[in-house]
Amino acid sequence: MTGAVHPEPANGTACVRHVPVMLEEVLHFLAPARGGFVIDGTFGAGGYTRALLSAGADVLAIDRDPDAIARGAALVAKANGRLCLLHGRFSELDAHARGIGRSGADGVVLDIGVSSMQIDEAERGFSFRFDGPLDMRMERSGPSAADVVNEMPERDLARLIALFGEEKKSGYVARAIATRRAERPFETTADLADVVGRAVGRRFDDTIDPATRTFQALRIYVNAELDELAEALGAAERILKPGGRLVVVSFHSLEDRIVKRFLADRSRTHPGGSRHMPEANLPPATFTLLAKGAETPGEAECAANPRARSARLRAAVRTDAPARAIDMAALGVPQLEKRGRR
Numbered sequence: 001m002t003g004a005v006h007p008e009p010a011n012g013t014a015c016v017r018h019v020p021v022m023l024e025e026v027l028h029f030l031a032p033a034r035g036g037f038v039i040d041g042t043f044g045a046g047g048y049t050r051a052l053l054s055a056g057a058d059v060l061a062i063d064r065d066p067d068a069i070a071r072g073a074a075l076v077a078k079a080n081g082r083l084c085l086l087h088g089r090f091s092e093l094d095a096h097a098r099g100i101g102r103s104g105a106d107g108v109v110l111d112i113g114v115s116s117m118q119i120d121e122a123e124r125g126f127s128f129r130f131d132g133p134l135d136m137r138m139e140r141s142g143p144s145a146a147d148v149v150n151e152m153p154e155r156d157l158a159r160l161i162a163l164f165g166e167e168k169k170s171g172y173v174a175r176a177i178a179t180r181r182a183e184r185p186f187e188t189t190a191d192l193a194d195v196v197g198r199a200v201g202r203r204f205d206d207t208i209d210p211a212t213r214t215f216q217a218l219r220i221y222v223n224a225e226l227d228e229l230a231e232a233l234g235a236a237e238r239i240l241k242p243g244g245r246l247v248v249v250s251f252h253s254l255e256d257r258i259v260k261r262f263l264a265d266r267s268r269t270h271p272g273g274s275r276h277m278p279e280a281n282l283p284p285a286t287f288t289l290l291a292k293g294a295e296t297p298g299e300a301e302c303a304a305n306p307r308a309r310s311a312r313l314r315a316a317v318r319t320d321a322p323a324r325a326i327d328m329a330a331l332g333v334p335q336l337e338k339r340g341r342r
Helices: 023-030 047-054 066-071 073-078 090-099 116-120 145-151 154-165 170-181 189-200 212-222 225-239 253-267 299-304
Strands: 037-040 058-063 083-087 105-111 240-250 287-289 312-318
Touching: 023 047, 023 105, 023 240, 023 312, 037 047, 037 090, 047 058, 047 105, 058 090, 066 073, 066 083, 073 083, 090 105, 090 225, 105 225, 145 154, 145 170, 145 212, 154 170, 154 212, 170 189, 189 212, 212 225, 225 240, 225 253, 240 253, 253 287, 253 312
Parallel strands: 037 058, 037 105, 058 083, 105 240
Antiparallel strands: 240 312, 287 312
16 A cells, blocks of 8 residues: 555546655655664555665565565565565554564654555556456455445435545535446446546546546545554554654645644644633653654656655654554544445
8 A cells, every 4th residue: 555646637648657755755754774673554566665675674564455465575585584574454553563573663654545556457446547347445355446336325425525535526426326326336447437527527627537536535435544544643653662753655635634633743742722721731742743844755756756746744753752542533534424324
């Protein structure tokens, strides 16, 4: 689950293969040392992991996608015991580390989102650039995107698309999907993209396909990506040693907002009370920010790799304060209301 995914172009142009995004900046903020231990929570094609190994660090790499694990076997063999590659979720990265006998980490890097390889493989169903089964499951298990669009109540579907896709015309999209599925179920990416495209419409100056936001929403929901991200931040807080570094690269506002709120809360040293409201007791900061605000890729990288354009990097260093529980609401993780089918 790694690598930049730039919004799908409206003109259908081909996309570049996987390139690790902001690699130079990631290494700068992680500062991997020879003999150190770093967790790459989103192995993908192994771009960050290779660089960390080259810097002399031992690495635990994790990925939800069994295909990514299979592709990484050769790198594991080449690393001569310095790389452990595990199939699992980065929300449990602290448990994975302890499972291999590591009680603390010197660094954690998370590259959020769907990988370039997943996007470019039609059979995975993540993209409408290639017609394929409407799947989108990173782990190849559980309910698929087809199950969601064919079975979810219309009003819940509209809310899903609005929350996770930030699609202003979510109601029109949900109505169009409900109307079409009453005739026959959705099975392919092209089929869904066509219905969504007609519901949203396209302006002459649109730079992304009108189906992009709906596909993003379904992918995030199917894989519980935002919940996983919030839990992964908590797991990193628990496993990092004092002085250990956290680096997160995200690619859209929903992801970046969660990371920003987490680090703002964990690095706060002043409650910000006023004469009208007394200052609350503030727990000690668990992180110190390494960069003020988000770092962005340079012009040269964006030109060479269009998928890097939306990347945002945030970094912080762990203090010795105790880790805290994750509050999904405080981090702004969108939650769908629980309703039955109808």
